[in-house]
Amino acid sequence: MYSAAAAASPPRRDFISVTLSPEEAVRAGGYNNSKAWRRRSCWRKWKQLSRLQRSIVLFLFAFLAVCGVISYTSMGEPWKSLTNKSLDDQRMEPEVPGLKLANPAVLPAPQKADVNLGKYPELSPQKPPKLPHVRRGPSNLQIKPPWRDVRLKTQHDTSRIVEEPVQPDKEEQMEKSVISWRGAVIEPDQTAEPPSSKIKEPEKQSVEAEDPKEPVPINERQMAVMEAFRHAWKGYKDFAWGHDELKPLSKSYSEWFGLGLTLIDALDTMWILGLKEEFEEARKWVANDLVFDKNVDVNLFESTIRILGGLLSTYHLSGDSLFLEKAKDIGTRLMPAFNTPSKIPYSDVNIGRGTAHPPRWTSDSTVAEVTSIQLEFRELSRLTGDEKFQKAVDEVMKHVRTLSGKNDGLVPMFINTNSGQFTHLGVYTLGARADSYYEYLLKQWIQGGKKENELLEDYMRAIEGVKKHLLQRSQPKKLTFVGELAHGHFSAKMDHLVCFLPGTLALGAHNGLTADHMKLAEALIETCYQMYAQVETGLSPEIVHFNLHAQKGHKDVEIKPADRHNLLRPETVESLFYMYRFTGDKKYQDWGWEILQNFNKYTRVPTGGYTSINNVQNPSNPEPRDKMESFFLGETLKYMFLLFSDDIDLINLDKYVFNTEAHPLPIWVPA
Numbered sequence: 005m006y007s008a009a010a011a012a013s014p015p016r017r018d019f020i021s022v023t024l025s026p027e028e029a030v031r032a033g034g035y036n037n038s039k040a041w042r043r044r045s046c047w048r049k050w051k052q053l054s055r056l057q058r059s060i061v062l063f064l065f066a067f068l069a070v071c072g073v074i075s076y077t078s079m080g081e082p083w084k085s086l087t088n089k090s091l092d093d094q095r096m097e098p099e100v101p102g103l104k105l106a107n108p109a110v111l112p113a114p115q116k117a118d119v120n121l122g123k124y125p126e127l128s129p130q131k132p133p134k135l136p137h138v139r140r141g142p143s144n145l146q147i148k149p150p151w152r153d154v155r156l157k158t159q160h161d162t163s164r165i166v167e168e169p170v171q172p173d174k175e176e177q178m179e180k181s182v183i184s185w186r187g188a189v190i191e192p193d194q195t196a197e198p199p200s201s202k203i204k205e206p207e208k209q210s211v212e213a214e215d216p217k218e219p220v221p222i223n224e225r226q227m228a229v230m231e232a233f234r235h236a237w238k239g240y241k242d243f244a245w246g247h248d249e250l251k252p253l254s255k256s257y258s259e260w261f262g263l264g265l266t267l268i269d270a271l272d273t274m275w276i277l278g279l280k281e282e283f284e285e286a287r288k289w290v291a292n293d294l295v296f297d298k299n300v301d302v303n304l305f306e307s308t309i310r311i312l313g314g315l316l317s318t319y320h321l322s323g324d325s326l327f328l329e330k331a332k333d334i335g336t337r338l339m340p341a342f343n344t345p346s347k348i349p350y351s352d353v354n355i356g357r358g359t360a361h362p363p364r365w366t367s368d369s370t371v372a373e374v375t376s377i378q379l380e381f382r383e384l385s386r387l388t389g390d391e392k393f394q395k396a397v398d399e400v401m402k403h404v405r406t407l408s409g410k411n412d413g414l415v416p417m418f419i420n421t422n423s424g425q426f427t428h429l430g431v432y433t434l435g436a437r438a439d440s441y442y443e444y445l446l447k448q449w450i451q452g453g454k455k456e457n458e459l460l461e462d463y464m465r466a467i468e469g470v471k472k473h474l475l476q477r478s479q480p481k482k483l484t485f486v487g488e489l490a491h492g493h494f495s496a497k498m499d500h501l502v503c504f505l506p507g508t509l510a511l512g513a514h515n516g517l518t519a520d521h522m523k524l525a526e527a528l529i530e531t532c533y534q535m536y537a538q539v540e541t542g543l544s545p546e547i548v549h550f551n552l553h554a555q556k557g558h559k560d561v562e563i564k565p566a567d568r569h570n571l572l573r574p575e576t577v578e579s580l581f582y583m584y585r586f587t588g589d590k591k592y593q594d595w596g597w598e599i600l601q602n603f604n605k606y607t608r609v610p611t612g613g614y615t616s617i618n619n620v621q622n623p624s625n626p627e628p629r630d631k632m633e634s635f636f637l638g639e640t641l642k643y644m645f646l647l648f649s650d651d652i653d654l655i656n657l658d659k660y661v662f663n664t665e666a667h668p669l670p671i672w673v674p675a
């Protein structure tokens with residue numbers, strides 16, 4: 005800019021002006037705008053300035069330079085971020101101009117984990133680490149009373165059983181797992197370590213952190229099972245409360261051991277079905293009225309699988325130590341049965357006197373009976389820390405393993421308590437008196453964490469024996485069935501009891517055994533279903549005979565007059581449950597549903613309860629027998645409920661193993 009004032013006034017010596025107009029420049033020596041001329045001209049001007057003027061100019065330059073440096077450093081950061089932001093903005097630009105990003109990124113870009121953050125997991129930007137699966141000392145199942153009432157209210161009244169104040173740490177614990185009244189998602193706490201000899205109180209749990217799952221709602225078929233249970237329970241409560249079995253027609257009861265067998269057998273079913281009120285009533289009876297100090301003979305096997313098994317599983321599900329106390333009491337009182345010359349237990353024990361004996365007519369015991377008490381006594385040892393229970397039953401298995409008289413792994417039906425040898429050799433069946441020997445070989449192996457190889461070997465050998473000697477196909481439908489062998493002669497007879505086998509085979513296959521066991525299971529469960537479907541009432545008789553030769557007008561299944569009763573047995577629905585769990589094939593649920601409807605049609609007593617019937621072939625008069633067996637509540641309805649459930653955590657088969665009376669016990673080392 006040219007200054008008019010400078011042009012009009014003469015230069016003053018104490019006046020600083022560095023502004024030169026072009027006219028002045030030309031006048032001062034000619035303007036040619038060359039660099040050299042400009043340099044020379046500036047220098048000349050500089051020399052013309054006084055010292056003071058030069059100092060002031062220098063000072064001004066220095067001052068401006070300092071200000072420049074300061075403002076550069078303070079503006080650096082905003083500049084940097086501005087630069088970055090614009091880069092990010094560029095990245096978000098759509099490649100096609102005018103196209104809006106469908107899902108603009110609003111979350112901050114993922115940050116790199118700082119190496120130091122690893123020391124403080126809660127600061128880690130990565131997925132939180134899984135909590136370690138802590139195993140704890142005493143070996144009882146995870147105790148999860150139904151704390152989460154509200155969540156499950158739609159299904160049942162789910163208030164808690166064990167009235168304990170909720171401690172803050174308990175609450176925190178519960179946050180980590182879904183609690184279910186019915187036993188869903190109940191975690192067994194597994195440890196093979198035997199605890200000390202005192203009965204342990206249920207302890208606070210250590211659980212593997214799991215994503216909380218929404219409870220699976222109860223479906224209509226399950227509701228129908230609950231209704232059936234309530235109806236049965238009503239009869240028991242009204243006419244047989246505290247007694248062994250209901251006689252629903254005569255509105256009375258029968259006694260076998262005088263120990264409230266039905267009530268004890270049904271405890272864990274009520275827990276699983278979520279029948280809280282019924283459970284609480286029954287618990288009160290156990291607490292106040294169940295007394296084992298009684299001069300009474302009980303059958304070792306039956307009281308083990310129903311009473312000991314029922315108390316142990318109820319303890320595991322509810323966490324209520326009352327049931328463990330009672331289990332220890334009855335378990336201890338049953339021990340005199342093992343005081344035999346051979347250590348093969350007697351069939352009967354007087355639980356009040358502490359004496360044991362074989363049946364009056366023989367000194368034999370049944371093979372299935374002495375080899376199907378192991379799951380329960382082993383578990384009792386684990387819980388109490390007292391080895392004697394497990395030792396006694398392990399001894400039996402070891403001994404039976406060494407015996408001669410087997411046929412490709414198949415065992416005879418009797419064993420002598422004096423000699424310890426099999427008797428009545430040459431007869432082989434998977435039905436009565438031998439059935440659960442095979443079942444418990446597999447299940448003990450599973451219970452113990454699949455380590456006891458000799459059990460597995462015996463099981464595998466036995467199934468090969470079944471295939472070799474007992475499998476046949478019927479006519480006309482070519483149903484695969486398991487017959488019997490008597491002194492080399494095959495009989496096409498099959499007990500309904502054998503229908504446990506498809507479920508057991510499927511369980512083995514699920515646990516890694518050969519796939520052809522599953523194929524056999526599929527074939528056999530079809531046969532068991534046909535034992536119902538081919539009968540006039542749609543209910544199976546106790547025993548069937550299969551036709552081996554096609555005859556006009558004949559079905560596969562023949563029934564003898566002496567065998568046409570139905571005792572409300574569970575084996576087929578038990579196997580349907582396993583098959584559905586492992587295959588997801590809904591036809592198994594549909595078959596079970598048909599069976600439930602037929603039980604309702606032909607065995608339901610209007611005033612309460614269900615009854616065994618004498619004639620499955622006569623729909624107009626099935627001839628009620630006036631007895632409801634305890635296993636109808638302990639097993640049949642429980643397996644029905646589980647069969648209709650789509651919740652694999654409702655008694656998860658990788659965590660529990662069912663005893664032969666459908667009482668779930670924990671697998672010590674879960675899969």
Ligand code: DMJ
Nearest residue numbers: 440573574575635664665
């Ligand atoms: C139950 O007591 C058990 O399932 C046992 O193993 C066989 N008999 C009845 C049910 O049929």
